[in-house]
Amino acid sequence: VVARGRDAAPGAGATALIAIDWGTTAARAYRLDAQGAIIAERSELLGVQKVEARRFPAALSVLLDGAMPAEAPIIACGMIGSRQGWVEAPYVECPARFDVFAGALARVPEAALAIVPGLICRDADGVPDVMRGEETQILGALEEEAGRQCVVLPGTHSKWALVDDAAVSDFASFMTGELYAMLREHSILGRLAGAGDEAVAFERGVRLSLRAGRALTHDLFSARTLALTGELAPTGVADYLSGLLIGAEAVAARDWIERHASRDRAITLVGEAMLCQRYRRALAIAGVPSRIGPPDSAARGMWRIARHAGLVK
Amino acid sequence: VVARGRDAAPGAGATALIAIDWGTTAARAYRLDAQGAIIAERSELLGVQKVEARRFPAALSVLLDGAMPAEAPIIACGMIGSRQGWVEAPYVECPARFDVFAGALARVPEAALAIVPGLICRDADGVPDVMRGEETQILGALEEEAGRQCVVLPGTHSKWALVDDAAVSDFASFMTGELYAMLREHSILGRLAGAGDEAVAFERGVRLSLRAGRALTHDLFSARTLALTGELAPTGVADYLSGLLIGAEAVAARDWIERHASRDRAITLVGEAMLCQRYRRALAIAGVPSRIGPPDSAARGMWRIARHAGLVK
Numbered sequence: 001v002v003a004r005g006r007d008a009a010p011g012a013g014a015t016a017l018i019a020i021d022w023g024t025t026a027a028r029a030y031r032l033d034a035q036g037a038i039i040a041e042r043s044e045l046l047g048v049q050k051v052e053a054r055r056f057p058a059a060l061s062v063l064l065d066g067a068m069p070a071e072a073p074i075i076a077c078g079m080i081g082s083r084q085g086w087v088e089a090p091y092v093e094c095p096a097r098f099d100v101f102a103g104a105l106a107r108v109p110e111a112a113l114a115i116v117p118g119l120i121c122r123d124a125d126g127v128p129d130v131m132r133g134e135e136t137q138i139l140g141a142l143e144e145e146a147g148r149q150c151v152v153l154p155g156t157h158s159k160w161a162l163v164d165d166a167a168v169s170d171f172a173s174f175m176t177g178e179l180y181a182m183l184r185e186h187s188i189l190g191r192l193a194g195a196g197d198e199a200v201a202f203e204r205g206v207r208l209s210l211r212a213g214r215a216l217t218h219d220l221f222s223a224r225t226l227a228l229t230g231e232l233a234p235t236g237v238a239d240y241l242s243g244l245l246i247g248a249e250a251v252a253a254r255d256w257i258e259r260h261a262s263r264d265r266a267i268t269l270v271g272e273a274m275l276c277q278r279y280r281r282a283l284a285i286a287g288v289p290s291r292i293g294p295p296d297s298a299a300r301g302m303w304r305i306a307r308h309a310g311l312v313k
Numbered sequence: 314v315v316a317r318g319r320d321a322a323p324g325a326g327a328t329a330l331i332a333i334d335w336g337t338t339a340a341r342a343y344r345l346d347a348q349g350a351i352i353a354e355r356s357e358l359l360g361v362q363k364v365e366a367r368r369f370p371a372a373l374s375v376l377l378d379g380a381m382p383a384e385a386p387i388i389a390c391g392m393i394g395s396r397q398g399w400v401e402a403p404y405v406e407c408p409a410r411f412d413v414f415a416g417a418l419a420r421v422p423e424a425a426l427a428i429v430p431g432l433i434c435r436d437a438d439g440v441p442d443v444m445r446g447e448e449t450q451i452l453g454a455l456e457e458e459a460g461r462q463c464v465v466l467p468g469t470h471s472k473w474a475l476v477d478d479a480a481v482s483d484f485a486s487f488m489t490g491e492l493y494a495m496l497r498e499h500s501i502l503g504r505l506a507g508a509g510d511e512a513v514a515f516e517r518g519v520r521l522s523l524r525a526g527r528a529l530t531h532d533l534f535s536a537r538t539l540a541l542t543g544e545l546a547p548t549g550v551a552d553y554l555s556g557l558l559i560g561a562e563a564v565a566a567r568d569w570i571e572r573h574a575s576r577d578r579a580i581t582l583v584g585e586a587m588l589c590q591r592y593r594r595a596l597a598i599a600g601v602p603s604r605i606g607p608p609d610s611a612a613r614g615m616w617r618i619a620r621h622a623g624l625v626k
Contacts, residue, residue, distance in 0.1 A: 125524055125527075127521065127532075128538045128541075128542050129534070129535070130541060157534060172531055173531060175530050178500055179533075182496070185499070186498070187491055188491065208440065211438055213572070215562075215564075215568075217487045217488050217558065217561060217562060217565070218487050220492075221470060222441070222442070225440070225442055226441065228441075229443075248530060252528030255528075256528075
């Protein structure tokens, strides 16, 4: 159980919206005031896979500090709207504006809960891609609801999204984080890795992936070979792998962005602070400017969608 | 313990050479006659990692059916020559001809054993690559010791090698097999996979990887998305992943070959029969002709190196 309270700002109003970022493992409930500012939050290991026998009402009651019915409208995003969740909120298709999400909210009548749908797109080869939860973070990360911008959510399955005038127009997923974890825990390369945090090894990996004509499944093997020849210390193996993988993602995503748009604006990075800094460094090496987006982007996104849906004024 | 005897051909001579393919997990000893034909073989789970406390003389005695000293010269290749093996046979540099291997054999005096060295090369970016054991299979797979050809050894760490007049001139490793095993056993994608063998799903994966501008870490995620939208049956997920990975290897390796040489000749595939057929299909889709190389390529390679070294006539 992880709980984090915030002191109500002097003069903060009552709760106007309860917004829940409800994922696979954890759920985080935010209380927002009439200006959309966060008054309080509570996080529990009550993600969709952790709730036994679909006891979602009981889980919600815990998230609401036992206050059922709630004193304000409730909105949620993430895996709670998947087939394994409380009520399925079917994917909406790209491009999707705030009002599309607002119009496609799935309703859970017994809890007065509205769930944000996920997002689906297809690439030029007809291959589908999906997200669920990230669409809300992306919409929450926008500085303003106008213009073309790119939002990146690094993670287990990183998401790169293009946003036009507050509509997610296209996106692409990369399995970077999951591949890194697998290589660390289950490959011959992970067994070579000693503890260490080496910025130089990370940048070396990034730079190799950025070179023309490289292939990731070949380059990953170089972690072993460089360790064998003594050109890479065991303490650098993990960061070198991280650099190769994030570098490969940066190259592919840069090409993907350039097929779609000119890149006049900095990319907005949203997510865990250390990981965002790592992406920022890799993107800088690739010549792509980036900035760190606002915190609590899921809560911000739900606030915006709730306003478009008329749940709050 | 796996043992496989062969009936001596009528008129087959005495053992002229004992050749041992001595790897990490298993060791296979071949008895060859004066023409280099295999008279008998014996395989045991006595690989370098299986031999406790470096009891290599005892392991060798088992492989020789208890006959120590042996009645013929002994040569071995593979991890037995690594730092963790009996005696280290340092890597020789590309390009390396038969006579280079013959001149760089490491000797184990107490067993009259000669060990073939591994091979190291560097690419245009200065990144090293290594093999140990595969160099012998490559030399054994050659139909004749002249001309330019490409030999491919699919596997955990696939090897692509260019051979010029019986010299391995360059090579590249791809972690295809290890990535496939990890994805099957430890990823979200593996959990989606049902039992099945679907040639259509395999070819679909190959074709996607072959399309211009694709990125593997993105495309792997499509196994999940296609399964989610019902466009890929659970029984096809594993073969689709296999197709994506082998397709990505084929694209990268084809580019690598084209940077080095024209490809007038068919590629020779060496290794496990089912896997070679899978590569053959992927290469055919990529427009690259290939053929299946001879069996027992390690024994053939050791015979050739032994002749160059004067161990046999």
